[in-house]
Each structure stands twice: as C-alpha cells, then as structure tokens.
Amino acid sequence: EADIYQTPRYLVIGTGKKITLECSQTMGHDKMYWYQQDPGMELHLIHYSYGVNSTEKGDLSSESTVSRIRTEHFPLTLESARPSHTSQYLCASRTGGNTGELFFGEGSRLTVL
Amino acid sequence: AQSVTQPDIHITVSEGASLELRCNYSYGATPYLFWYVQSPGQGLQLLLKYFSGDTLVQGIKGFEAEFKRSQSSFNLRKPSVHWSDAAEYFCAVASDSWGKLQFGAGTQVVVTP
Numbered sequence: 001e002a003d004i005y006q007t008p009r010y011l012v013i014g015t016g017k018k019i020t021l022e023c024s025q026t027m028g029h030d031k032m033y034w035y036q037q038d039p040g041m042e043l044h045l046i047h048y049s050y051g052v053n054s055t056e057k058g059d060l061s062s063e064s065t066v067s068r069i070r071t072e073h074f075p076l077t078l079e080s081a082r083p084s085h086t087s088q089y090l091c092a093s094r095t096g097g098n099t100g101e102l103f104f105g106e107g108s109r110l111t112v113l
Numbered sequence: 114a115q116s117v118t119q120p121d122i123h124i125t126v127s128e129g130a131s132l133e134l135r136c137n138y139s140y141g142a143t144p145y146l147f148w149y150v151q152s153p154g155q156g157l158q159l160l161l162k163y164f165s166g167d168t169l170v171q172g173i174k175g176f177e178a179e180f181k182r183s184q185s186s187f188n189l190r191k192p193s194v195h196w197s198d199a200a201e202y203f204c205a206v207a208s209d210s211w212g213k214l215q216f217g218a219g220t221q222v223v224v225t226p
Contacts (some may be wrong), residue, residue, distance in 0.1 A: 004156075014135065034214070042120065043157075043216040058213070090156060102147075102214060104156035 003027050006091050006105035013081055014113050021076045021108045023091030032074040033102070035090040038058060043090065049074055081112045117138045117204050120215035126194055127225050134189040134220050136204030145151040145207035147214065148178055152200045160202075163187065174198070199224040 004025040013019055030051045035043040045058030049068040051106070063085070064078050064112075073092075080083055091105040116139045136156055145164050149157040161172025168222050170181040178189045189205060201221050205214040 006156075008163075020198065028159075040119075042218040045213055048213060092157075101159050101162070102149075102157075103151075104158070106154070106156045 004091060004093055004103050004105045006083075006089075006108050008108060009106060010103050010109050010111075012111045012113065015080075015082055017081050019081055019089075019092075019110070021089055021110070023074045023076070023105060024072050025093045025103070026072060027095075027103065028071065028094065029093035029095055029103075031073065031093045031094045032068070034058070034064075034066060034074070034076050035092065036062065037088045037090055037107070047076065050096075081110075083112045084113050086110060115215045117206050117215055118215035119202075119204055119220050121220045122218070123221045123223070125223045125225060126213045129193050129194055132162070132191045132194045132222065132224070134204075136189065136217060137185050138187065138204070138206045140206055144187075146178075146180065147205040147207070148172065148176070148187075148189050149203045149205060149216075150174075150200050151203065151219075157203060160189070162197075163182055186212050188205065194222075194224055196224050196226075198222060 007022045015033045034047040036046050037043045042101050044060035046062040047066040049055050055066050063075050089108045092102045094100040094102045118137045142226045147162045148160040151157045158178050161170050163180045170178050176191050201219045203219045204217040
C-alpha cells in the first residue's frame with residue numbers, strides 16, 4: 001500500500017479564497033508530481049519536482065504554485081481560487097529513473113463556487 | 114510529441130466475461146508503458162508495466178497486457194471479470210527519462226450481473 005497522503009479529500013470554497021492542497025509521502029521519494037483530472041479526461045501534469053528546492057511546471061498551464069522545502073512534502077497553492085479551478089488534483093511520487101512505479105494519493109476534489 | 118489514445122470511453126461487460134481494453138501510443142523511442150486502475154473516490158493503482166523483454170506482461174488482479182510494436186498498441190485483458198473490476202482504467206507512457214507520464218483519457222468499465 002502506498003504511503004502518500006493528500007488533504008483535504010474534498011473542499012468547497014468561494015471565489016477569491018486562497019487554498020493549499022497538502023501532499024505528503026513517507027517513502028523518501030525524490031520525484032513528486034501534481035496531476036489535474038477532470039471527469040472523462042486524461043490526467044494532465046501541472047507541476048513536478050525532482051527533489052528539495054526543485055519545482056517545474058508541467059504540460060498543462062496552471063495558475064497554481066508549488067513548493068518543495070522538504071523531501072516528503074509537496075503542497076499546491078492557489079492564491080485566488082476561481083470556478084475554473086474546480087477539478088480533482090492528484091499527487092504522486094516515485095523513485096528515481098523512468099521505470100519506477102508512480103504512487104498516487106487518493107486525490108483532492110476542489111469545488112470553487 | 115508523445116500521446117496515448119484509449120479509443121473506448123466506456124465499456125459494459127457481464128460478470129465472468131472476458132475484457133479487453135485498447136491502448137495505442139505514439140512515441141519515437143522504445144516506450145515504457147503502464148496500465149493504472151482508479152476505483153471511485155480513489156487514487157490510481159498500478160496494474161502492470163512494460164519496459165522490455167517478454168511482450169506479454171502479467172499484472173495484479175489477474176490482468177495481463179500485450180505490447181505490439183507493429184501496431185503501437187498495449188491492450189489490457191482479463192479472461193473473466195469480477196464485479197470489483199468496475200473502475201476506470203488508464204493507459205500511460207513515460208514521456209521522458211525523468212519519468213513524467215502521459216496518460217490516456219481513460220476507459221470506464223461497468224460490470225453487470
């Protein structure tokens with residue numbers, strides 16, 4: 001069983017609020033990722049990190065930001081949420097190399113009213 | 114650019130019947146291919162992966178997949194489905210040496226009694 005945790009699982013907030021989605025893993029993985037998932041659509045990579053103090057934007061442009069101050073922690077922040085940010089956000093981590101399994105958290109479902 | 118296509122958005126299958134989910138990829142080099150499953154309200158779980166060697170890969174939960182380079186396909190199969198196999202299934206390809214995954218749009222599987 002994967003040791004990667006996301007909080008909150010569900011969040012409903014109003015437009016303009018600042019939110020942070022938390023992601024933590026206890027496996028010591030260097031690489032971490034945030035994917036955005038809409039119903040019936042593929043997962044889109046929005047952010048990734050190869051280690052502490054490393055963050056990169058993914059293939060899908062996102063107004064969110066991330067930080068990686070500690071290996072185990074990779075939070076995602078929206079400074080001012082809008083209805084267009086309504087989606088499911090999935091955090092994942094893996095060991096080094098491109099053959100390692102990607103472990104996913106259970107997701108954070110965000111609804112912005 | 115790499116891409117993954119899952120032609121079937123939705124499949125309905127009777128319990129005990131066989132299941133095949135299609136996946137086609139576009140990738141210049143030798144692909145690293147994955148199948149993930151997502152149950153409602155959950156994150157993604159790895160079913161199986163292909164990197165090299167035997168083109169028939171065995172995974173968890175009785176699933177297998179066959180890599181066919183000539184057809185650029187990596188179809189997932191199960192000889193006899195169980196009601197617990199109802200879920201969404203995602204095919205993915207590792208898009209670079211850092212392990213970023215490109216996902217297909219997913220196939221929703223419904224299992225009827």
